[in-house]
Amino acid sequence: QELLAAVDSRPWKRLAKRRVQHYGYEFLYETRNVDSKQFLGELPSFVSKILEKIVTFPGVKNCTGKLVDQLTVNEYPCGVGLSPHIDTHSAFEEMIFSLSLAGPCIMEFRQYPKGSWRAPSVVSGTDEGSIQDPQCIRKAVFLPPRSMLLMSGEGRYAWHHYIPHHKIDDVAGQVIKRNSRRVSFTLRKVRMGLCECEYGQFCDSQSK
Numbered sequence: 106q107e108l109l110a111a112v113d114s115r116p117w118k119r120l121a122k123r124r125v126q127h128y129g130y131e132f133l134y135e136t137r138n139v140d141s142k143q144f145l146g147e148l149p150s151f152v153s154k155i156l157e158k159i160v161t162f163p164g165v166k167n168c169t170g171k172l173v174d175q176l177t178v179n180e181y182p183c184g185v186g187l188s189p190h191i192d193t194h195s196a197f198e199e200m201i202f203s204l205s206l207a208g209p210c211i212m213e214f215r216q217y218p219k220g221s222w223r224a225p226s227v228v229s230g231t232d233e234g235s236i237q238d239p240q241c242i243r244k245a246v247f248l249p250p251r252s253m254l255l256m257s258g259e260g261r262y263a264w265h266h267y268i269p270h271h272k273i274d275d276v277a278g279q280v281i282k283r284n285s286r287r288v289s290f291t292l293r294k295v296r297m298g299l300c301e302c303e304y305g306q307f308c309d310s311q312s313k
């Protein structure tokens with residue numbers, strides 16, 4: 106409730122179907138990247154407790170300096186999702202955290218056999234194109250409010266993540282209604298050099 110009140114007292118930026126706020130660095134939707142030379146300032150104090158907590162999160166690797174320095178807050182109205190994508194490798198370091206608030210949703214992870222770092226919507230012209238693609242492997246993860254998701258390794262670099270544009274999710278046969286909104290805090294660290302991951306076919310730093 107405190108976190109929701111904090112973001113609701115700050116200005117939202119309106120996108121086509123959802124509202125966003127950016128801290129630390131602005132996320133540029135045209136390039137799906139950030140300008141690493143445009144530092145907006147430290148992350149706001151309302152995320153301090155989250156920053157303390159994620160250091161102890163299972164699977165978090167030791168790192169020098171800050172674990173994260175960029176925050177994107179997304180507000181999704183009921184029934185609004187997010188197209189399948191891989192967060193641009195050159196934009197952000199390996200670990201990506203996402204805190205869900207206010208309402209639940211499903212996040213689906215998809216592995217495309219002929220994968221590329223370009224979003225499938227760009228390649229095939231549709232978000233849901235892969236439904237006809239029997240080779241696409243899909244794994245759904247339920248994200249209840251107040252849960253934290255960590256994407257790292259192969260899940261971050263080589264699988265697309267996707268939030269279905271549904272008002273109702275099926276979770277292990279149980280019908281879960283979306284709330285009037287879901288608010289997520291995505292915490293990432295802006296990458297200052299090139300990405301040197303092991304997943305070259307998905308990597309904009311390595312495939313040209």
Ligand SMILES: O=C(O)CCC(=O)C(=O)O
Pocket residue numbers: 177179187192203204266289291
């Ligand atoms: O809302 C979320 O949990 C995910 C957001 C996301 O994938 C992104 O901002 O790249």
Ligand SMILES: [Fe+2]
Pocket residue numbers: 190191192266
């Ligand atoms: Fe993402």
